[in-house]
Amino acid sequence: NAGVMQNPRHLVRRRGQEARLRCSPMKGHSHVYWYRQLPEEGLKFMVYLQKENIIDESGMPKERFSAEFPKEGPSILRIQQVVRGDSAAYFCASSLSLTDTQYFGPGTRLTVL
Amino acid sequence: AQRVTQPEKLLSVFKGAPVELKCNYSYSGSPELFWYVQYSRQRLQLLLRHISRESIKGFTADLNKGETSFHLKKPFAQEEDSAMYYCALSPPGGAQKLVFGQGTRLTINP
Numbered sequence: 554n555a556g557v558m559q560n561p562r563h564l565v566r567r568r569g570q571e572a573r574l575r576c577s578p579m580k581g582h583s584h585v586y587w588y589r590q591l592p593e594e595g596l597k598f599m600v601y602l603q604k605e606n607i608i609d610e611s612g613m614p615k616e617r618f619s620a621e622f623p624k625e626g627p628s629i630l631r632i633q634q635v636v637r638g639d640s641a642a643y644f645c646a647s648s649l650s651l652t653d654t655q656y657f658g659p660g661t662r663l664t665v666l
Numbered sequence: 667a668q669r670v671t672q673p674e675k676l677l678s679v680f681k682g683a684p685v686e687l688k689c690n691y692s693y694s695g696s697p698e699l700f701w702y703v704q705y706s707r708q709r710l711q712l713l714l715r716h717i718s719r720e721s722i723k724g725f726t727a728d729l730n731k732g733e734t735s736f737h738l739k740k741p742f743a744q745e746e747d748s749a750m751y752y753c754a755l756s757p758p759g760g761a762q763k764l765v766f767g768q769g770t771r772l773t774i775n776p
Contacts, residue, residue: 656711
């Protein structure tokens with residue numbers, strides 16, 4: 554099992570552009586979580602998805618951020634019109650079930666110029 | 667409010683010495699508690715969770731509900747223990763929506 558995959562590993566965007574971050578969960582996992590880590594801080598929960606459904610998006614900013622986990626393909630975290638404050642490491646995790654351990658990907662480091 | 671506090675950003679001990687990484691939490695109820703570790707150039711991985719009551723790589727953690735603490739301990743530190751350690755909690759019954767502390771960078775000196 555290759556583990557949770559995230560791409561790209563590094564992403565540079567200019568202010569106002571869009572950022573798309575991808576996460577492929579571990580084989581057989583249907584629960585996906587996104588976290589954001591700002592410099593010098595711990596990981597902060599953003600959103601929890603199951604296949605085709607957003608279960609909990611209480612940590613997502615109300616504007617510019619969206620997430621999806623389609624029936625086929627990876628989960629996507631989309632940030633529209635990026636600003637400098639969006640610069641952070643974004644981590645994806647997946648689990649087999651609601652009570653199972655979350656396995657983390659290597660993260661995507663987003664830099665907004 | 668749900669909160670996890672790791673009071674030490676940096677902790678340095680000598681090889682063979684005991685190590686304790688502190689974690690305090692705030693939660694109205696009985697959360698599940700975890701310790702995650704990130705070794706250099708590796709991804710974040712689960713070290714242990716309190717419901718398992720396991721000892722992983724010589725580390726143990728006891729949940730003290732009275733003090734709302736979940737400190738991580740190891741009696742004899744090894745150089746390969748050098749890493750970033752994160753304490754986290756989640757609502758009871760599931761591992762969703764983890765709330766993380768800021769992390770403690772542990773350095774084991776030879």
